[in-house]
Amino acid sequence: MKAGKLAYVIISTILILVLTSCSNKDFGYGVDKIKNTHSVYNTSIDNYPDDIDALMGMDNSLKNLKMLKLDSGQKPFELYLDYQLYSTEANKLFIESQKYGMKGTTENGFGCRSRKFIVESSGLRNESANKGFAMIEKMQEMMSIYPKESSEVNLTESRLNFLNITFNAISKNAKRDASIIDSFCPQNVTDAILADDRFEDENEEVN
Numbered sequence: 001m002k003a004g005k006l007a008y009v010i011i012s013t014i015l016i017l018v019l020t021s022c023s024n025k026d027f028g029y030g031v032d033k034i035k036n037t038h039s040v041y042n043t044s045i046d047n048y049p050d051d052i053d054a055l056m057g058m059d060n061s062l063k064n065l066k067m068l069k070l071d072s073g074q075k076p077f078e079l080y081l082d083y084q085l086y087s088t089e090a091n092k093l094f095i096e097s098q099k100y101g102m103k104g105t106t107e108n109g110f111g112c113r114s115r116k117f118i119v120e121s122s123g124l125r126n127e128s129a130n131k132g133f134a135m136i137e138k139m140q141e142m143m144s145i146y147p148k149e150s151s152e153v154n155l156t157e158s159r160l161n162f163l164n165i166t167f168n169a170i171s172k173n174a175k176r177d178a179s180i181i182d183s184f185c186p187q188n189v190t191d192a193i194l195a196d197d198r199f200e201d202e203n204e205e206v207n
Contacts, residue, residue, distance in 0.1 A: 010148070012170065013054060024071050024160055025068075025069070025070045025071045025072075026070060026071060026072045026073045027070065027072065027073025027076055027077050027149050027152070028152070029070060029153070030065070030068060030070055030073065030077035030080075030081070031077070031153060032142035032167075033068060034062070034065065034080070034084060035063055036082065037058060037061045037065070038058075040058075040061065040065075040147070041054050041057065042092055044059065044155075045060075045084070045087075048086055048087070048088065048091045050094060050095060050096055052096065055088060055091060055095070056089055056092065059085065059088045059089065059092065062081065062085050062088060063085065065081055065166075066078075066081065070108040072133075073149065075145075075146070076142060076145075076146040078137050078147040079141055079142040079145075080138075080142060080149070080153055081145070082135075082138045082141065083135055083138040083139050083155075086131050086132070086134045086135030086138060087131075087132075087135050088128070089128075089131045090128045090132040090135060090167070091128075093124050093125075093127045093128035093131060094124070094125060094128040094170065096124050097120075097121045097122075097124035097125040097128060097174075098121070099121075100120070100121055101116035102118065103117045103118075103120065104117045104118055104121025104122075105173075105177055105178045105179075106118060106176070106180045106181060107173075109204075110180075110181065110184075110185075111185075112184070112185035112189060112190045112193050113193065113194070114183055115185045115187070115190045116190075118177055118181045119178065119181060120175040121177070122175070122177040122178040123174075123178070125170055125171075125173065125174035125179040126171060126174040126175065126178070128167075128170060129167045129168075129170040129174060130171075130180060132163065132166070132167030132170065132200075133171075135163070136160065136163050136164060136167070138159065139155055139159075140164070141154055141161060143157075143160070154162075168184045
C-alpha cells in the first residue's frame, strides 16, 4: 500500500473513532443533561430553589429527560433521574408545607382555630417525607447495582445517612403534629368553636 494511501486510511480511521466516541451517549452524557437542567435554575443536587414555580419548572424539565435514550448506561441513568425527580418533589412539598409559618405546627403552642393549617401542613410534610423515602430507595438501588456510576455522581453512604435522618425527622414531626391536633382539637370540637365564633360575629353586627 502506498504511503499516501496508508496515511489516508489511518487518518480516516482516527476520525471515525473520534466521531464515534463523541456521539456515544453514555451515562455521563445523561448526567450532563441533568446538570444542564440544574444550571438553568442555578441549582445543584444539594441546593434546590426555594420558589415553587422554579421547582415546578425544574421538575418538568427533568421529566422530559425520561425520553432520553442512551447507547449505554441507560438503567443507572434512569435510577439517577428518578432519584433527582423524587428529590425535587420532596423539596416542593416541603416548601408548600411552610406557607402558614408557625400556624402550621404545634411546636410553639396552638389553638383549635389553627386546625386546618396544621392538618394541611402536616399532610404536606408527610408527603414530602414519603417522596424522600422513595428517593432514598432509588439511591440505595443504584449504589448496590451500579457502584461506579454512583461514585461518579457522589452518591455515598454519608449522603444516604444524612437523607435518612432528615426525612425521618420530617416524618416524625408531621405525624406528631397530626396526632396532637386530632387529640386536642378533633374536627367536631373545632367545628363547634368556629360556629361559636360565627355566632358572636353575627351578634356584634346586630348590636
